[in-house]
Amino acid sequence: MKRFSTAAAVVMATALLPGSAQAATGTARTSAVIGVDVSNWTGEIDWPIVAENGVAFAFVYASEGLDYVNPRFESQYGGAAEAGLIRGAYHFAQPHESGGAAQADYFVANGGGWTPDGKTLPGVLDVEDNPYKNRNGLDNCYGLDKREMITWVGDFTRRYRQRTGRDAIIYTTTSWWRTCTGDSPAFGRNPLWLARWGDEPGELPAGWKRYTFWQSADKGQGTPGGRNSFNGTVSQLKRLAKPPSGIKAAGRVVRNTYAVTVANTGTEPIRALKVSGRTFGGQKIAKVGRGCRFSGTAVRCTIAELAPKSKVRLVFTVKPAKAGTPARTRGLKLTVGTVNLTLTAGKR
The missing domain is CATH 3.20.20.80 (Glycosidases)
Structure with missing residues (x-):
C-alpha cells in the first residue's frame, strides 16, 4: 500500500x-x-x-x-x-x-x-x-x-x-x-x-x-x-x-541602427519594464526613441506597459565609425527585464 x-x-x-x-x-x-x-x-x-x-x-x-x-x-x-x-x-x-x-x-x-x-x-x-x-x-x-x-x-x-x-x-x-x-x-x-x-x-x-x-x-x-x-x-x-510574465526580446542590425522588438508572451500585463544596455566596439549612441535616454555608450528605457500578446519596437542609432578607426567587433548588449540580448554588427 x-x-x-x-x-x-x-x-x-x-x-x-x-x-x-x-x-x-x-x-x-x-x-x-x-x-x-x-x-x-x-x-x-x-x-x-x-x-x-x-x-x-x-x-x-x-x-x-x-x-x-x-x-x-x-x-x-x-x-x-x-x-x-x-x-x-x-x-x-x-x-x-x-x-x-x-x-x-x-x-x-x-x-x-x-x-x-x-x-x-x-x-x-x-x-x-x-x-x-x-x-x-x-x-x-x-x-x-x-x-x-x-x-x-x-x-x-x-x-x-x-x-x-x-x-x-x-x-x-x-x-x-x-x-x-x-x-x-x-x-x-x-x-x-x-x-x-x-x-x-x-x-x-x-x-x-x-x-x-x-x-x-x-x-x-x-x-x-x-x-x-x-x-x-x-x-x-x-x-x-498566476502565470509568470513572458518576456521575449529579439533584434537586428541595419548599418548604424539597432532595432529591438520586445514581446509579452504571457497572459498578464507587464508594467514599468526596464531596458538597459551598452554598446561595445567603440560605438557611441546618437539617437534613441521615446521613453529612452542615453549618454555615450549607455542607454536606458522604460516601457510603461506591455499588454499580453503585444509587442513594442525600440530603435537605437549609433554614430558612424570615423575614417581610419581600427576594425573592431561592434554591437549592443541589452538587458530587458530578466532577459539578456546581444546584437553584433560585425567589424568596422
Missing part, C-alpha cells in the same frame, strides 16, 4: 514573493495565510466548510513513483477549487525506482500539471525520509548517495519546468536535505515548502533564505489534513498561482 505524505513541508527559495519579510528562523506570523495538505487517507472533504473556516489553499496528493495515483485526487483537487481555495498537487518521490525526469512526467500526466487559471499553484516534489525501509531494505536516502540524489532532484525539477513553464515547489525537511543532498544550495530558485512540526520553522536548508510554505503540524485545528501556512499575504499567494 502506498504511503501518503501528510507531513510534507514546502520551503521557498529565490522565488519568494516580495513583501514576505519573515525571518528564516523566526516564528510564524500571527496573521498567517492558512492551508491544508490532504491525501487519499483524508477521505471525503466538505470543502465549503473548510473555506468558511478561513483556509486559503490546499495541497493534494496526486502521485507516487511511477505506479500509484491517489484515487480521491479528482474529487479533492476539484472540490478545493470549487470552494474557492487555491490548490496545488504533490508527488511523493521514490528516487530508487526510476529517474527524476520519468517521475516528473508521471506526475504531470496524473494531476500535477500546471494551468494558468489563477487558482493552481506550481506542482510539488515531496522528498523526505524513505517510509518503506522495512520493505525495500534501503536507508532514508533510498540508497542514493548525495551526488546521485542532487542529480535526481535536478532531473525532476528541470523536466517539470520544461513541461509546465513553472518551477516545482520542493517539500522537504532540513534534516533530510542535509543528510541526503549534503545540504546542496543548488535549488534556491524553487519555492520551498518546509516541514517542521512545532511553533517555529527553525533552520532552513542551504540555498533558501526564506520559506514559501511551512507545515507546522500533521493535523490542523478543525481542518482536514496537515496544518500549513504561507509566508506572505493572500494577494502574494494569488500571484504565485
Whole structure:
C-alpha cells in the first residue's frame, strides 16, 4: 500500500514573493495565510466548510513513483477549487525506482500539471525520509548517495519546468536535505515548502533564505489534513498561482541602427519594464526613441506597459565609425527585464 505524505513541508527559495519579510528562523506570523495538505487517507472533504473556516489553499496528493495515483485526487483537487481555495498537487518521490525526469512526467500526466487559471499553484516534489525501509531494505536516502540524489532532484525539477513553464515547489525537511543532498544550495530558485512540526520553522536548508510554505503540524485545528501556512499575504499567494510574465526580446542590425522588438508572451500585463544596455566596439549612441535616454555608450528605457500578446519596437542609432578607426567587433548588449540580448554588427 502506498504511503501518503501528510507531513510534507514546502520551503521557498529565490522565488519568494516580495513583501514576505519573515525571518528564516523566526516564528510564524500571527496573521498567517492558512492551508491544508490532504491525501487519499483524508477521505471525503466538505470543502465549503473548510473555506468558511478561513483556509486559503490546499495541497493534494496526486502521485507516487511511477505506479500509484491517489484515487480521491479528482474529487479533492476539484472540490478545493470549487470552494474557492487555491490548490496545488504533490508527488511523493521514490528516487530508487526510476529517474527524476520519468517521475516528473508521471506526475504531470496524473494531476500535477500546471494551468494558468489563477487558482493552481506550481506542482510539488515531496522528498523526505524513505517510509518503506522495512520493505525495500534501503536507508532514508533510498540508497542514493548525495551526488546521485542532487542529480535526481535536478532531473525532476528541470523536466517539470520544461513541461509546465513553472518551477516545482520542493517539500522537504532540513534534516533530510542535509543528510541526503549534503545540504546542496543548488535549488534556491524553487519555492520551498518546509516541514517542521512545532511553533517555529527553525533552520532552513542551504540555498533558501526564506520559506514559501511551512507545515507546522500533521493535523490542523478543525481542518482536514496537515496544518500549513504561507509566508506572505493572500494577494502574494494569488500571484504565485498566476502565470509568470513572458518576456521575449529579439533584434537586428541595419548599418548604424539597432532595432529591438520586445514581446509579452504571457497572459498578464507587464508594467514599468526596464531596458538597459551598452554598446561595445567603440560605438557611441546618437539617437534613441521615446521613453529612452542615453549618454555615450549607455542607454536606458522604460516601457510603461506591455499588454499580453503585444509587442513594442525600440530603435537605437549609433554614430558612424570615423575614417581610419581600427576594425573592431561592434554591437549592443541589452538587458530587458530578466532577459539578456546581444546584437553584433560585425567589424568596422
